[in-house]
Amino acid sequence: MSWHVTEINKELISARAAAHQMASSIAKAMETPLKRIMMCRPTHFTVSYAINPWMDMRRGVNKPKALQQWDELKHVLTQAGAKVEVMEPQTGSENLPDMVFTANAAVIRGKKAYLANFHHAERKGERFHNKIFLESLGYKCVGSETIPFEGAGDALWAGKNLSTLLVGVGPRTDPNVLPDLRREFDEENVRIVGCNLIDARFYHIDTGFCPLNEEVAMWFPHAFDGVSQWHIKSTTNTIEIDDKEAKNFACNAVVVGKTVVMNRGSERIANTLHRIGFEVAQVDMSEFIKAGGSSKCCTLAL
Numbered sequence: 001m002s003w004h005v006t007e008i009n010k011e012l013i014s015a016r017a018a019a020h021q022m023a024s025s026i027a028k029a030m031e032t033p034l035k036r037i038m039m040c041r042p043t044h045f046t047v048s049y050a051i052n053p054w055m056d057m058r059r060g061v062n063k064p065k066a067l068q069q070w071d072e073l074k075h076v077l078t079q080a081g082a083k084v085e086v087m088e089p090q091t092g093s094e095n096l097p098d099m100v101f102t103a104n105a106a107v108i109r110g111k112k113a114y115l116a117n118f119h120h121a122e123r124k125g126e127r128f129h130n131k132i133f134l135e136s137l138g139y140k141c142v143g144s145e146t147i148p149f150e151g152a153g154d155a156l157w158a159g160k161n162l163s164t165l166l167v168g169v170g171p172r173t174d175p176n177v178l179p180d181l182r183r184e185f186d187e188e189n190v191r192i193v194g195c196n197l198i199d200a201r202f203y204h205i206d207t208g209f210c211p212l213n214e215e216v217a218m219w220f221p222h223a224f225d226g227v228s229q230w231h232i233k234s235t236t237n238t239i240e241i242d243d244k245e246a247k248n249f250a251c252n253a254v255v256v257g258k259t260v261v262m263n264r265g266s267e268r269i270a271n272t273l274h275r276i277g278f279e280v281a282q283v284d285m286s287e288f289i290k291a292g293g294s295s296k297c298c299t300l301a302l
């Protein structure tokens with residue numbers, strides 16, 4: 001065999017090996033699809049009004065610290081495997097300090113975004129900016145402009161195939177939105193279930209309930225009335241958190257694959273999650289808690 005042919009063979013062998021490696025990494029990536037998350041840089045974040053029991057205008061927000069905490073959250077989510085789409089603060093959003101809480105922008109299924117129609121006047125202007133940004137990412141935006149509804153802050157996919165949408169109603173979201181959500185997410189197996197939130201401290205469903213995967217969720221049952229507790233328990237297995245953890249926003253956690261990203265300081269539940277196979281990343285969300293939100297509130301699952 002000439003030198004030439006041997007070299008060509010070697011090249012072929014290494015090309016084949018490279019192709020094989022690429023195929024297996026594509027297969028692996030397909031097994032664990034990247035979680036895409038929308039966040040909004042908190043340039044204009046502050047507490048300049050009070051629309052929930054956590055907000056106290058006398059306690060100032062440390063802005064540089066808030067920016068640092070947000071950067072750290074974004075970093076931890078990226079490390080856990082998420083792809084973060086950042087909405088930069090738009091002209092005209094200077095007086096919308098809560099825009100950082102993108103969980104409230106919309107609830108997503110497939111390529112459809114059902115936009116929030118904020119209950120409080122202070123946040124109504126956010127919808128305009130959220131719509132432009134979500135459309136730029138290719139989402140079809142729908143949603144009532146008359147019935148109050150606060151996006152994924154009040155609507156979480158849970159249970160088998162994540163096909164049940166549990167919607168927190170009462171403080172911010174009007175139960176009259178349920179038929180419209182059913183019409184927009186009209187797919188076989190999709191169920192839309194309203195859950196009554198009864199404790200003013202837990203005014204969005206994502207402050208008292210957190211699906212960890214298709215099988216199990218963590219929750220603070222006392223945030224819900226009895227019938228709603230029953231609906232939740234018949235949708236998913238549950239792990240209960242205590243009052244102290246709930247006040248520390250333990251349920252307001254972001255799940256990326258096997259990583260649960262939550263505010264620091266809830267060791268007991270963090271250990272429980274660890275024992276059942278999750279990794280827990282604790283981040284300091286203290287500046288955002290002054291506005292009544294933690295890690296989950298700062299993210300929207302796309």
Ligand code: ARG
Nearest residue numbers: 052101103153204291293297
């Ligand atoms: N200050 C905001 C409000 O009261 C906080 C929103 C928290 N978001 C959430 N998804 N829980 O609307």
